[in-house]
Amino acid sequence: MRIRDHRADDEPEINLVPMIDVILCLIIFFVVTTTFDNRAVLRLQLPRANGEPAPTQSQPLTVLVNADGRYFVADREVLRTDVEALKRSIAEVAGDERGRPVLLRxxxxxxHQSVVTAYEALGQLGFRQIMIATAPEQRNAKVGSK
Incomplete structure (x- = not known):
């Protein structure tokens, strides 16, 4: 009588369940720790001004112009810098809401030409409530010294 050794028949296998668990935990960790802030997309240095922000009744449409003169409407980048491309992007995002306030950052x-181009596109589309975002003016601790 021949007795077989069944240990030789066992095929090695890779168990994927623990690896999938680790990957899902990493995905959940990164999603939870990520901040979703639209100001983190672009680093803008806003012009300084004194004054209080005006209260608005509805969510304004945001048009960003970075230091290179590139435009961003809401969270969408405008690929060209001409008036027609900017008007098309604004019209797609805003739809028919021409009374909606616009925040120009x-x-x-x-x-200066990039800001004027943004004003021209907004004016041609019929937007009349245009606000300019500014940063509060920093006060020096020492008066009269530079």
Missing amino acids: ADARTP
């Missing part, structure tokens, strides 16, 4: 180092 332009970097302090932005070329």
Whole structure:
């Protein structure tokens, strides 16, 4: 009588369940620890001004202009910098809401022409409530010294 050794028949296998558990835990960790802030997308240096922000009744449409003169409507980048491309992007995001307030956030180092182009596109589309985002003016501790 021949007795077989069944240990030789066992095929090695890789168990994927623990690896999938670890990957899911990592995904959950990264999703929970990620901050979703639209200001983190672009680093803008806003111009300084004194004054109080005006209260708004509805969520404004945000148009960002970075230091290089690139436009961002809401969270969408406008690929070209001409008026027609900017108007098309604004119209897609805003739809028919021309009475909606617009918040224009332009970097302090932005070329003046880029800001004027944004104003022109908004004006041609019929937007009349345009606000400019500014940072509060920093007060020096020492008066009269530089």
